[in-house]
Structure formats: structure tokens, C-alpha cells
Amino acid sequence: MFEGFANVWTPLVLERRVGRRPLRVMLAGEALVLFRSADGRVGALIDRCPHRGAALSLGHLTEDGCLECPFHGWRFDADGANRGVPLNPDAKLASLGAAALPVRRIGELIWVYTSVGTAPPGEPTVPTGLSDPGLARCYVEREWDCHWTRAMENMLDSPHLPFVHRRTIGRVYRSRMKPDSRMDIAWEDTPWGGRARALLDGEDSGGVLEHHRPNVMTLHIPIRGRRFEIHALVIPAEPGRTRLIVAGSRDFARCRLFSPLFAWMNGRIADEDMAVVESSGPDECPPASQERSVASDRATLRFRKYYYDELRSSHT
Ligand code: FES
Numbered sequence: 165m166f167e168g169f170a171n172v173w174t175p176l177v178l179e180r181r182v183g184r185r186p187l188r189v190m191l192a193g194e195a196l197v198l199f200r201s202a203d204g205r206v207g208a209l210i211d212r213c214p215h216r217g218a219a220l221s222l223g224h225l226t227e228d229g230c231l232e233c234p235f236h237g238w239r240f241d242a243d244g245a246n247r248g249v250p251l252n253p254d255a256k257l258a259s260l261g262a263a264a265l266p267v268r269r270i271g272e273l274i275w276v277y278t279s280v281g282t283a284p285p286g287e288p289t290v291p292t293g294l295s296d297p298g299l300a301r302c303y304v305e306r307e308w309d310c311h312w313t314r315a316m317e318n319m320l321d322s323p324h325l326p327f328v329h330r331r332t333i334g335r336v337y338r339s340r341m342k343p344d345s346r347m348d349i350a351w352e353d354t355p356w357g358g359r360a361r362a363l364l365d366g367e368d369s370g371g372v373l374e375h376h377r378p379n380v381m382t383l384h385i386p387i388r389g390r391r392f393e394i395h396a397l398v399i400p401a402e403p404g405r406t407r408l409i410v411a412g413s414r415d416f417a418r419c420r421l422f423s424p425l426f427a428w429m430n431g432r433i434a435d436e437d438m439a440v441v442e443s444s445g446p447d448e449c450p451p452a453s454q455e456r457s458v459a460s461d462r463a464t465l466r467f468r469k470y471y472y473d474e475l476r477s478s479h480t
């Protein structure tokens with residue numbers, strides 16, 4: 165289950181997507197169903213009834229906030245506990261539950277832990293920009309036809325900025341670049357992942373890029389005395405299919421009327437990346453020895469080492 169992406173906390177969907185109807189969401193090859201129980205909590209179950217395997221997402225929510233299977237009407241709460249088996253008053257409900265994932269609501273996002281039946285060892289490490297109540301946030305969503313590792317590496321890759329993003333966030337690099345310029349990546353491991361700075365000819369732009377393992381990138385954009393961040397949440401859906409949620413957070417222009425403008429800009433930057441990322445092959449980032457790399461690939465090589473040494477090898 166969740167092959168190559170097991171036993172991690174991941175952002176999954178914007179909470180506002182979970183309404184009064186069951187929501188089917190793919191995560192690392194598994195179909196999940198999300199729904200909101202009567203007390204407002206969001207539940208995430210494997211989208212397969214433990215009785216005869218029907219998709220629970222075809223069912224509906226009952227008055228008491230349970231998810232009712234469309235086939236024989238078994239009812240499950242947000243923790244997956246069985247709350248009723250019609251026509252079988254003697255059924256032992258305790259042993260007839262559905263498979264549930266641990267769920268957290270953080271800021272505007274629903275996070276899940278990619279394991280069924282095991283308690284997570286800790287809480288998700290979330291960039292503060294995604295939860296700080298003092299910030300205004302905006303979101304755009306995209307789907308790319310690629311393996312999530314290609315999309316994640318793209319988010320951690322500074323040397324593509326003056327090429328792919330020459331008219332947007334790479335414009336400053338582009339204007340400063342000379343034929344003999346060099347980019348050095350200063351990388352620092354942290355307990356939750358790592359932090360990179362890109363120096364062009366020894367000059368630090370002040371931008372800081374963070375990898376919050378496994379699949380969140382935060383870019384701190386330097387504006388004097390301000391907080392301005394872009395967060396790329398790279399969510400594996402199915403083989404060859406990745407969902408992106410790009411969040412922007414800021415402590416200025418906090419009026420909600422400005423959010424569509426910031427969201428549009430973040431969407432444009434993501435759209436600039438799509439063609440090159442989708443064109444990259446093989447689909448999944450290969451081990452480092454199978455591609456040619458150079459000094460400015462330091463951050464993406466660090467991701468690749470984490471992916472192969474830790475995340476991919478730990479699947480259940
Ligand atoms: S398959 Fe779900 S209740 Fe029978």
C-alpha cells in the first residue's frame with residue numbers, strides 16, 4: 165500500500181473540497197474517500213468497503229454523519245468504526261470497521277498519514293506559512309502527467325529558474341547571468357528536510373528554498389521586512405499522475421481581494437514548468453548514477469538520496 169510513499173504525513177486536499185458528498189481522492193495509487201462527519205471532522209477511509217469491496221465513495225452521508233456503503237448499507241464513522249449493519253442485528257460491529265487513515269486539519273489543508281492501522285510516530289512538520297493565522301493565503305491546483313519525484317525535484321531546482329522562468333521568478337538571475345557565471349547551492353540538512361540558497365557568482369539573492377520531507381517545498385522570497393512565500397505541495401496521485409497545490413502566503417496586501425492575483429501568478433509559474441517536467445524521462449527520477457549531474461544539482465541530488473535511501477525503501 166502507498167508503495168514508495170508509505171508511513172509519511174502528506175497534505176492531501178484543501179479542506180473546502182470536502183463537503184456534504186463523499187470525495188474520492190487518489191493518493192500514491194490508493195483510492196481514498198473523504199467525508200465530513202456530523203461533528204465537522206474529516207474522515208479519510210480506503211475507498212473499498214470491508215464487506216464486498218464496493219467503492220464507499222458511491223455511497224452517501226447519513227443524518228448522523230456516517231458514510232453509508234451503496235451496496236448493503238453498512239455505515240462507517242470518520243474513524244472507520246462500523247456504526248451499523250442492516251438486517252444483521254447480531255453483527256459484531258467492532259470487527260467490521262473500514263480502513264481509516266490518520267487525518268489532521270492544518271490551516272486550510274487536510275493532511276493524512278499514509279498508513280492504515282498504525283499510529284503515526286509524530287505530527288506532520290508543516291511550514292509555518294501554511295498555518296500561521298497572521299498570514300493571508302491563496303491556492304491554485306494543477307494536475308501534471310508525471311511521476312511525483314520529477315515534479316518535486318523541479319520545485320527544488322534553482323538552476324532552471326533563468327531558463328524556464330526567465331520572465332517571472334527567474335528574471336533577476338537571467339539578467340545577472342554572464343556566459344562564465346556559476347551557481348553554487350549552499351545546502352543545509354535540517355531535522356525536517358533541508359534548506360538551500362542559490363548563489364550566483366557568489367552573490368546571495370536572499371531567497372531561501374526549503375524541502376519539508378517528503379513532498380513540500382517552501383520558497384521564501386526576499387522582500388525587506390515582509391513575509392512572502394510560495395509553497396508547492398507535490399501529491400502523488402497515481403503512477404504518472406501528480407496533483408499540485410501551490411499555496412502563496414504573505415503578511416502584506418492581506419485583503420482577500422488580492423488573493424486571486426497572487427494565485428494567478430503562482431499558477432503561471434507552475435504552468436511554465438509543466439512541459440519540461442512532463443517531458444522528462446524515465447518517469448520516476450532514476451538513481452543518481454543513471455543520469456549526469458553537476459555541482460548546481462546539489463539540492464535535487466539530496467532529494468534523490470532521501471527518496472532512494474529512505475522513502476522508497478521503507479514501503480510496506
Ligand atoms: S459491500 Fe459495502 S456493505 Fe456490502
Ligand SMILES: [Fe+2]
Nearest residue numbers: 318328329437
Ligand atoms: Fe520551476
